[in-house]
Every structure is written in structure tokens, then in C-alpha cells.
Amino acid sequence: MITLASDFGSPYPAAMKGVILQQSDARLVDVSHDFRRGAVRESAFWLRELLPTFPPATHLAVVDPGVGTDRDVLVARAGDHTLVGPDNGLLVPAARRLADDVDWFHADAGDPASSTFHGRDVFAPLAATVHDTTVPLDDHERLTPIDEPVDCRLPEAVVDDDGARGWVLAVDDFGNVVTNVPGDFLDGRDAIRVNGERVPAVETFGAVDPGSPLAVIGSHGYVECDVNDGRGDEWFGLSPGNDVHLDPV
Amino acid sequence: MITLASDFGSPYPAAMKGVILQQSDARLVDVSHDFRRGAVRESAFWLRELLPTFPPATHLAVVDPGVGTDRDVLVARAGDHTLVGPDNGLLVPAARRLADDVDWFHADAGDPASSTFHGRDVFAPLAATVHDTTVPLDDHERLTPIDEPVDCRLPEAVVDDDGARGWVLAVDDFGNVVTNVPGDFLDGRDAIRVNGERVPAVETFGAVDPGSPLAVIGSHGYVECDVNDGRGDEWFGLSPGNDVHLDPV
Amino acid sequence: MITLASDFGSPYPAAMKGVILQQSDARLVDVSHDFRRGAVRESAFWLRELLPTFPPATHLAVVDPGVGTDRDVLVARAGDHTLVGPDNGLLVPAARRLADDVDWFHADAGDPASSTFHGRDVFAPLAATVHDTTVPLDDHERLTPIDEPVDCRLPEAVVDDDGARGWVLAVDDFGNVVTNVPGDFLDGRDAIRVNGERVPAVETFGAVDPGSPLAVIGSHGYVECDVNDGRGDEWFGLSPGNDVHLDPV
Numbered sequence: 001m002i003t004l005a006s007d008f009g010s011p012y013p014a015a016m017k018g019v020i021l022q023q024s025d026a027r028l029v030d031v032s033h034d035f036r037r038g039a040v041r042e043s044a045f046w047l048r049e050l051l052p053t054f055p056p057a058t059h060l061a062v063v064d065p066g067v068g069t070d071r072d073v074l075v076a077r078a079g080d081h082t083l084v085g086p087d088n089g090l091l092v093p094a095a096r097r098l099a100d101d102v103d104w105f106h107a108d109a110g111d112p113a114s115s116t117f118h119g120r121d122v123f124a125p126l127a128a129t130v131h132d133t134t135v136p137l138d139d140h141e142r143l144t145p146i147d148e149p150v151d152c153r154l155p156e157a158v159v160d161d162d163g164a165r166g167w168v169l170a171v172d173d174f175g176n177v178v179t180n181v182p183g184d185f186l187d188g189r190d191a192i193r194v195n196g197e198r199v200p201a202v203e204t205f206g207a208v209d210p211g212s213p214l215a216v217i218g219s220h221g222y223v224e225c226d227v228n229d230g231r232g233d234e235w236f237g238l239s240p241g242n243d244v245h246l247d248p249v
Numbered sequence: 250m251i252t253l254a255s256d257f258g259s260p261y262p263a264a265m266k267g268v269i270l271q272q273s274d275a276r277l278v279d280v281s282h283d284f285r286r287g288a289v290r291e292s293a294f295w296l297r298e299l300l301p302t303f304p305p306a307t308h309l310a311v312v313d314p315g316v317g318t319d320r321d322v323l324v325a326r327a328g329d330h331t332l333v334g335p336d337n338g339l340l341v342p343a344a345r346r347l348a349d350d351v352d353w354f355h356a357d358a359g360d361p362a363s364s365t366f367h368g369r370d371v372f373a374p375l376a377a378t379v380h381d382t383t384v385p386l387d388d389h390e391r392l393t394p395i396d397e398p399v400d401c402r403l404p405e406a407v408v409d410d411d412g413a414r415g416w417v418l419a420v421d422d423f424g425n426v427v428t429n430v431p432g433d434f435l436d437g438r439d440a441i442r443v444n445g446e447r448v449p450a451v452e453t454f455g456a457v458d459p460g461s462p463l464a465v466i467g468s469h470g471y472v473e474c475d476v477n478d479g480r481g482d483e484w485f486g487l488s489p490g491n492d493v494h495l496d497p498v
Numbered sequence: 499m500i501t502l503a504s505d506f507g508s509p510y511p512a513a514m515k516g517v518i519l520q521q522s523d524a525r526l527v528d529v530s531h532d533f534r535r536g537a538v539r540e541s542a543f544w545l546r547e548l549l550p551t552f553p554p555a556t557h558l559a560v561v562d563p564g565v566g567t568d569r570d571v572l573v574a575r576a577g578d579h580t581l582v583g584p585d586n587g588l589l590v591p592a593a594r595r596l597a598d599d600v601d602w603f604h605a606d607a608g609d610p611a612s613s614t615f616h617g618r619d620v621f622a623p624l625a626a627t628v629h630d631t632t633v634p635l636d637d638h639e640r641l642t643p644i645d646e647p648v649d650c651r652l653p654e655a656v657v658d659d660d661g662a663r664g665w666v667l668a669v670d671d672f673g674n675v676v677t678n679v680p681g682d683f684l685d686g687r688d689a690i691r692v693n694g695e696r697v698p699a700v701e702t703f704g705a706v707d708p709g710s711p712l713a714v715i716g717s718h719g720y721v722e723c724d725v726n727d728g729r730g731d732e733w734f735g736l737s738p739g740n741d742v743h744l745d746p747v
Contacts, residue, residue, distance in 0.1 A: 001270070003263075009671030011530030011544050014501075018551030021499070021527070028527070029270070029277070032260030037672065038727055046260050053267030053369070065727065068702030115701050117717030120551070173258030174286065203364050204317030219366030229287055229314065250519070252512075278519070278526070281509030295509050302516030302618070422507030423535065452613050453566030468615030478536055478563065 001057040002131055005031035005047060006119060007038065008062070015117070016060070016124040023128035026058070034173075038065040040090050042240045044152045045169045045178075048093035049220050056080030060127040063090050068115035073107040073122060074149050075130055077137050084127040086118075089152025105143040157181040163193075163247035168238050169222065175231025176224050177238045181246055183217030191215075193247040194225050194236060205229075215246075250306040251380055254280035254296060255368060256287065257311070264366070265309065265373040272377035275307070283422075287314040289339050291489040293401045294418045294427075297342040298469050305329030309376040312339050317364035322356040322371060323398050324379055326386050333376040335367075338401025354392040406430040412442075412496035417487050418471065424480025425473050426487045430495055432466030440464075442496040443474050443485060454478070464495075499555040500629055503529035503545060504617060505536065506560070513615070514558070514622040521626035524556070532671075536563040538588050540738045542650045543667045543676075546591035547718050554578030558625040561588050566613035571605040571620060572647050573628055575635050582625040584616075587650025603641040655679040661691075661745035666738050667720065673729025674722050675736045679744055681715030691745040692723050692734060703727075713744075 002020060006013060013033045020028065031050055035043040043063040051059050056079075064071075064086040074087035079099035083091045087106065095102045112121035130137060137143055157166025157180045164181040171177055186192065186201045192215050193199075199213045208214045210229035213236070218224035223246060226232040238244060251269060255262060262282045269277065280299055284292040292312040300308050305328070313320075313335040323336035328348035332340045336355065344351045361370035379386060386392055406415025406429045413430040420426055435441065435450045441464050442448075448462045457463045459478035462485065467473035472495060475481040487493060500518060504511060511531045518526065529548055533541040541561040549557050554577070562569075562584040572585035576597035581589045585604065593600045610619035628635060635641055655664025655678045662679040669675055684690065684699045690713050691697075697711045706712045708727035711734065716722035721744060724730040736742060 005260075005263075010532040011503075011548060012670070014503075014527075014529040014548045015551045017527055018548065018553075022551070022553050029263075029266055031263040034259040050260060050263045050267065053264045053271070055267075055271050066702075066704050069704045114715070114717040114719075116703065116714060116722075120717065172261070205365065206315055206318045216365060217363070219363040219369065224365075254509075278512075278515055280512040283508040299509060299512045299516065302513045302520070304516075304520050421510070453564075454614065455564050455567045465614060466612070468612040468618065470612075473614075 001029060001055065002026045002127055003029045003031050003051070003054060003057050003059045004033070005035065005043070005059070005061040006033045006063065007035040007043065008033050008119065012117065012119065015120040019120055019124040020128045023125060024131055026128070026131055029054075031061070035063055036240070038063065039240060040065070040088055041152055041154070042170045044090050044093045045154055047091065048097045048154065051081065051094045052097055058082045058084065058127050058131040059094070060123055061085040061090055062119040062123050064088065064118065067118050073109050073126065075105040075107050075126070075137065075143055076149070077103040082130055082137070084123055084130060087150050089150050092149055092152050093154050103137065104146050104149050105137060106146050108142040154180065159185060163245060166244050166246070168240050168242045168244055170240055171233045171238070174226075175233045176218065176226045177232045177236055178218055178220060179223045179225065179244050179246070181223040181244070183221050183223055185223055185246060186215060186217055189248065191249045193249055195245055197236070198249055199225070250278060250304065251275045251376055252278045252280050252300070252303060252306050252308045253282070254284065254292070254308070254310040255282045255312065256284040256292065257282050257368065261366065261368065264369040268369055268373040269377045272374060273380055275377070275380055278303070280310070284312055285489070287312065288489060289314070289337055290401055290403070291419045293339050293342045294403055296340065297346045297403065300330065300343045301346055307331045307333065307376050307380040308343070309372055310334040310339055311368040311372050313337065313367065316367050322358050322375065324354040324356050324375070324386065324392055325398070326352040331379055331386070333372055333379060336399050338399050341398055341401050342403050352386065353395050353398050354386060355395050357391040403429065408434060412494060415493050415495070417489050417491045417493055419489055420482045420487070423475070424482045425467065425475045426481045426485055427467055427469060428472045428474065428493050428495070430472040430493070432470050432472055434472055434495060435464060435466055438497065440498045442498055444494055446485070447498055448474070499527060499553065500524045500625055501527045501529050501549070501552060501555055501557045502531070503533065503541070503557070503559040504531045504561065505533040505541065506531050506617065510615065510617065513618040517618055517622040518626045521623060522629055524626070524629055527552070529559070533561055534738065536561065537738060538563070538586050539650055539652070540668045542588050542591045543652055545589065546595045546652065549579065549592045550595055556580045556582065556625050556629040557592070558621055559583040559588055560617040560621055562586065562616065565616050571607050571624065573603040573605050573624070573635065573641055574647070575601040580628055580635070582621055582628060585648050587648050590647055590650050591652050601635065602644050602647050603635060604644050606640040608640075652678065657683060661743060664742050664744070666736050666740045666742055668738055669731045669736070672724070673731045674716065674724045675730045675734055676716055676718060677721045677723065677742050677744070679721040679742070681719050681721055683721055683744060684713060684715055687746065689747045691747055693743055695734070696747055697723070
């Protein structure tokens, strides 16, 4: 199984699929091709949350604002999973979530046909190649072990008696604002302040009227700032990377 | 084969796929993940039209504004098809279209990891479980037969000599307005009035100039109010659920 | 393997998949369903670039503003690939790219259930039928050999010492403007004028600041007019089919 993720939208993912299918009859599964353009850190969050739901697979992911520059090509082995993509931090949180010990490699990019579409010309054929697990990664001449990849830290918020100081990990398609504040911050609270605005702390969207804001423990285990039947990002004025302060009321 | 439908957009459907693939090697086919957010009735219409085009399968569908509340989990057996989703009416028109006699069950939701993403935590693993057709649904301890699910009626319009009184079932991605007026209302007519506006009744979009409105028998057998190379919903000012009166001219 | 491409968005592609899966257990791969609505020539460009990345397959493509009119149904055999779609030029550049000699056929459309959704009622079942390569295309009673299909020319730009006179083949999801000027126009140049505006000629997006325009040899081998971390179509004011003049500086 090879999963595919990118910020390509449509139709470029088809070229990656065609190239892979020339080499392999692996099952292909799309994770998403609608990651926010060039948003390496937000995409790294999504991959960390989504890839562990899959059985052992090769995961191809491309969010690559540095395409064509001298950034390296990364391959990681994390338990029974293999990850392929640019060495810009994108894959690191997912790989570390998938296994305690990760083996990291740089791959020779060869002489790609284009300087702007390494998804098709470098990453897809590489994913099809390393997907053949009868060949250990150490035996691939194109791969060189490295100590540490370019990192992409997704630290959790600082929480103390005064409240939580964190930031926005992601905004999903519903407009839900995913913070990096662990969900147990809401334990025992009926309401909190989000950057000064008081909102109810609830267990489900349906606990407030449509159009009303709320704080809830989201499906990733973090506090989310949402609006029932509306967009939390607009109501709270928050985007990925923004600071968010959660305070008791 | 397991089909997937939701209003999740991207990337949450990937989590449902990952969870299913942990349990099953079934073929996965996306129906749509772009149903209008929380639009149970419009989504129920699409499922009724789309699921019968498939061979026997397990159909997982999640449009679930009541996620985390006490709404029940529904499993239906309709002929050789099995349907899984929230008991909010979403699956009922499709199930009744697939078979004259439908067996309905409630499923024990267990203790889901989240209160906001039952697609991943309840419905996907349940779909993978009931997809194994070697176990009759009656033998699943989690399933309890029920008499009737929460209903979602999609009645046809009232048509008489004075015209048709109906409503808008759906608006598709092209902006085409699908009414619930049977298409034979257009038989023998060159034009009709749609909420008072006179438009030509034609057989194909190409029969009118680009940008011009028309009424046509759509692919679901109903009268559609469309614009050639334009958006009918904007021209006619119609949205799903709106009343629509079709009159002779 | 059957690939699917259309301008349908969602959810109509699911009906094509369901119909195919009733007849065939072929692997289904989406090329794109987000081609610009009714944009036959731009879609023909994408198909020409994308389909040759795939191994031998049946390619179903539907961008069909003339649905329900008397336009014909086309089947093409190009090497080991088979193409199915409307005879409006959509498939011709791809077929000619896939093989030097192409065999063209018209198919009897039968008596389709609708006059507006031939993707479901004509093209999908036809694709599933001709996908069975044990039956030569010549043996299908529904197929009649023809000499030439409706054409869709995608000529390259005229390039001389004074510059290049071409047009815009496509605008991709990133807003990158793909011209029909061969990429070697940029060889040895540090900058060019695009319709009079001077922009740097570079090898990668990262060579200019975010928000800045550039000309680059794109992944299709043509000059592209782009903006790093922005939309080239907006900056240059260019859409598919527009004239574009590239001049030396």
C-alpha cells in the first residue's frame, strides 16, 4: 500500500499515480491533496495524526516550497512504515509518532526531468522503488543513512495555573481551530477565555446553538475553538501558527 | 467493496480509510466527501441516486450534525447492500431504493475515543466489521434489530392541472437546481414558468445560448432548472429546501 | 485499469464508478474531476500531459458541453491504451501523444436513460465494455471505424529572433500560467518580458522572494509565468486561451 499526500490540488497527483503504477501494482490511497499550499508545519501535523491510522505502508508526502533548490530527499523507516518526501520537516512528526526509533536516509535525486515537479520526477518513482520491502533500505545504492533530518517541532502548549500559552496547529475544512493545548485543560470547566473572549466548554457541537462559539476536546486530543454549524477560524480570527491564550474564567 | 460518503471535505476521510484498512482489505470507493455541510436531507437524496449504481457493497455514509449527542448508530441491510451511518435519516431513502424490504439495526457505539469524530471512531470500524458477510447481521452482538429508523422523507411534488408545487432536492456542483417535480411535467411543453419566470423547456443544455436559463428533465428523472454554461441556482435564486412552483405558460 | 477524468466535480463521478463496477473489477484511478467546466481544449492539454504517465489502461474522459446534442461518441486505440469520450477534440492530443498511429471509432450511443448525463449512461458502460481487451475493438458491433475525429489542435508558439507569440494552454491550481512557448526560449536569459512586463527567468520558485513573479521552464517543458507563493494568473492577468507575447530584454 502506498498513501499519497500533497498540497497539489488537482490534477498533478494523477501524474504521481501514473508514475507509481508504471513500476508497481501497490494499492494507492489518497490521504489528502488539499493541504494548505506550502504549509509544511500544518501538513506535518495532519500527517502525524493521519498516517498512524493506516496499516503498514509506504507514505509519499510532498509539501515542498523549496522544490528545485538544494533541499535533500528524505526516506524514513519507522517500524513497518516507510516515508518518502522532501527533507524539510514535513515527515518528521509522523515518523516519530509511528515508531520510537526511526532510521533516516537521504536519497540521490538523480537528474530529474523538471526542476518544479519533483513529486512526479523524484518522489513518486522513489516511493515505488522503496515500497518493494524485499530489498532493505540499507541495500539501496541511492540511499545514504543520516543522523538527523531537518526538524519540524510541534511542541505542546505551556500550561500552568494561570492558563495555557499555545498556538494554532491547524484549521480544518470545517473552520475548526485546532490548538496545541492538551484537551484535559477543559476538565471540570464550563467555560474558558480564548484570547480574552469567553466561550462555553462543551462535549459536543450540539450543546450550543447553531452559529455559537465553543471550546471542545477535538478528535486529536487538543482543545479546539469551533462554531456549531459555522467557522471557528472566522469567529475567533485565528489561523495556523497564531498564538492562542486559553484562560480560566 | 466499501463505499465512503461524507461532508468531511479533506483530510478527515483518510482517517476513516486508514481505520478500515487496518481491519479489512476491501476495495474502497469514494462516493463524495463534498456533501453540503450538515445537509442531511440533500445528502440523503444524493445517496439514494448514487448508491444503486453500485454492485453489492457496504456503504459508509456520515453527515452527522448530531455527532456526540444521543443519536443512534444505524446499520441497514437492503438486499445485498449494507449501509452504516448515523440514525438521522441520511441512509433511509437510499436503503428503501435499494430494496423493498430493509432490515434495520441499532449498533452499540462502544466507548469512542472522541465525541466529535465518530466517522473514525465508530462508523469506519463498524463498516469494516459488518462488511464481512460471512457473519449474518443478526449474529453481531453489537447490533439490535429495530422496527423503524429516524425517517427522512423525500416526497415528490404535487402536480395537477394548475401546475406543480414542489421544492428543491439538491443543487449540484454545476449549479443545476434539482426539483422534486417528475420530469414528465415537461412532456409536450415548449416553456414553463419557474416561480413566475418564463423559461424554455428543452432536451439539452445546448438548445439555448450560453448564459441562458432552461428547464430540462435531469439525469435523476426530475425537472431541473439550469443555465447553459452558467449557474442555475444563482439565476433562479434557489437553494436546497426552497419551494418551487412550476406553471404552464 | 480504467482512469477517469471529467469536469464533474462531486458527486457525479461516483455514478460512473458504480456503473463501471457493475460490469468490471478493473482498478479505477481518478485523473481529475476538477477540469475547468466545459474547457475542452485546456482539458485536452491536461490529458495529453497526464495519460502518458500511466501504464496501458482504458482512459474515460468526459468534458462535454455538447451532451445530448448530435456530437458523436469516440473510442480510440493508441498503442496499448484505449480512450473513451465525446468526439469533441478532448481525447485527440492525448491519443496522438500516446501513439504514432491511432485507430479511431465512433460508438453507437444506444438509447441513454438521460440526455444530460452521458458520463453515467453512455461513456462509463462503454469504457467497461471496451476495457475487456480479449475482444478486439474491431469486433464490437457498436463500434464503427472512422478516418478522423473532431480535432483539437494545441500548436506550439511561433518563436523567432524577436520573441515568442503564443497563448496560454492552462492555468493550474497554484495559479501557474502554462504557455505554449517551448522552455528553451529561456536558455541563456536572466529575464524576459511577458506581455511587456519584465520578470526574471529562473530555475526554481525559490530563486525569487515570496509574492514575486518569475518565468520558469515548467514540468511540461513549456515556459510558465508564475509567482512564488502566489498566483501567476492574477499577477499576469492571464487565463487559458489568452495571447501571450514573450520578448527578450
